[in-house]
Amino acid sequence: MKxxxxxxxxxxxxxxxxxxxxxxEQQRWNGTPACPFCGSLNVCRFKxxxxxxCREKGCRAKFSVTVGTIYENSxxxxxxxxxxxxxxxxxxxxxxxLQLATWxxxxxxxxxxxxxxxxxxxxxxxxxxxxxxxxVDECYIGGLESNKHKSKRKxxxxxxxxxxxxxxxxxxxxxxxxxxxxxxxxNVGKVIEEFVAPESTMVTDTHHAYNKVGLKYKHKKINHQNxxxxxxxxxxxxxxxIEGYWNILRKQLDGIHHSVSPKHLQRYCNENAFxxxxxxxxxxxxxATALANCNGRLKYEELTSNEEK
Ligand SMILES: [Zn+2]
Numbered sequence: 041m042k043x044x045x046x047x048x049x050x051x052x053x054x055x056x057x058x059x060x061x062x063x064x065e066q067q068r069w070n071g072t073p074a075c076p077f078c079g080s081l082n083v084c085r086f087k088x089x090x091x092x093x094c095r096e097k098g099c100r101a102k103f104s105v106t107v108g109t110i111y112e113n114s115x116x117x118x119x120x121x122x123x124x125x126x127x128x129x130x131x132x133x134x135x136x137x138l139q140l141a142t143w144x145x146x147x148x149x150x151x152x153x154x155x156x157x158x159x160x161x162x163x164x165x166x167x168x169x170x171x172x173x174x175x176v177d178e179c180y181i182g183g184l185e186s187n188k189h190k191s192k193r194k195x196x197x198x199x200x201x202x203x204x205x206x207x208x209x210x211x212x213x214x215x216x217x218x219x220x221x222x223x224x225x226x227n228v229g230k231v232i233e234e235f236v237a238p239e240s241t242m243v244t245d246t247h248h249a250y251n252k253v254g255l256k257y258k259h260k261k262i263n264h265q266n267x268x269x270x271x272x273x274x275x276x277x278x279x280x281x282i283e284g285y286w287n288i289l290r291k292q293l294d295g296i297h298h299s300v301s302p303k304h305l306q307r308y309c310n311e312n313a314f315x316x317x318x319x320x321x322x323x324x325x326x327x328a329t330a331l332a333n334c335n336g337r338l339k340y341e342e343l344t345s346n347e348e349k
Contacts, residue, residue: 044323054123055119057118061089061090073105077094080094080095110160120154122331123144124140129315135296137151137155140155159311168214174240175208176208176250177283178204179206180205203305208236215285215316217310219305219309229253233253233256240258242254243279245279
């Protein structure tokens with residue numbers, strides 16, 4: 041594994057396409073190339089170093105290390121992809137597409153697309169269940185409707201349409217978040233059971249939607265309405281870890297991206313959770329973790345359909 045502790049060292053390690061490819065080959069194949077079409081290891085490398093050919097009868101496919109990854113068919117060089125992945129996985133608050141465009145020397149449209157595709161890479165597809173003491177809370181994301189252009193306002197009965205996110209955090213551990221359409225018993229219950237292991241202690245505020253699912257856990261409630269913030273029992277009953285996390289998330293969404301459409305919010309949440317959950321990992325480890333998820337692609341049409349942007 042390559043080691044680097046700063047952006048300067050990173051750029052030295054990944055200064056050319058060859059160096060990026062070499063790293064990707066190591067990451068994807070552990071150094072032993074495999075045909076992405078039939079899985080055979082009986083392959084040979086062409087002289088240019090970039091293209092392989094499968095020797096298997098009936099396959100004979102030609103391929104490079106990027107086939108089947110988000111880099112496939114991309115016009116952008118790997119050096120730029122890698123740098124963008126590095127910035128998103130390491131930089132504490134992420135980066136706006138405007139800023140990324142300047143850094144990489146690409147158009148803002150390209151940077152916007154790049155940002156979203158890397159967010160998919162930062163999504164943990166096999167998260168573990170949270171256990172022990174788990175704080176659960178909901179958060180409302182969205183700017184004031186009056187700040188938006190008239191044509192984009194979605195006022196329903198005079199109430200602004202904020203997007204709801206529910207989150208759970210294991211004390212001193214990982215966070216998981218999900219955008220939900222409504223904070224009702226059904227939505228809240230479903231997500232909590234998906235996030236939190238049975239037998240865990242769940243700490244929430246007194247929102248009624250937690251009561252039903254609370255029966256499946258050791259449920260402790262803190263009454264913010266009575267100005268109660270910490271109560272000492274056999275454990276410290278509070279929701280300060282998850283509230284602290286909401287501050288981090290809000291800072292990114294307000295400070296960097298200003299407004300995020302509800303359609304994309306889950307990806308921003310995933311990006312943020314990635315950095316939070318890997319907060320103790322070194323830069324090179326975070327980058328390797330992000331890159332390990334480069335399989336599969338997110339198409340431009342999927343991103344932009346029904347999108348006001
Ligand atoms: Zn093959």
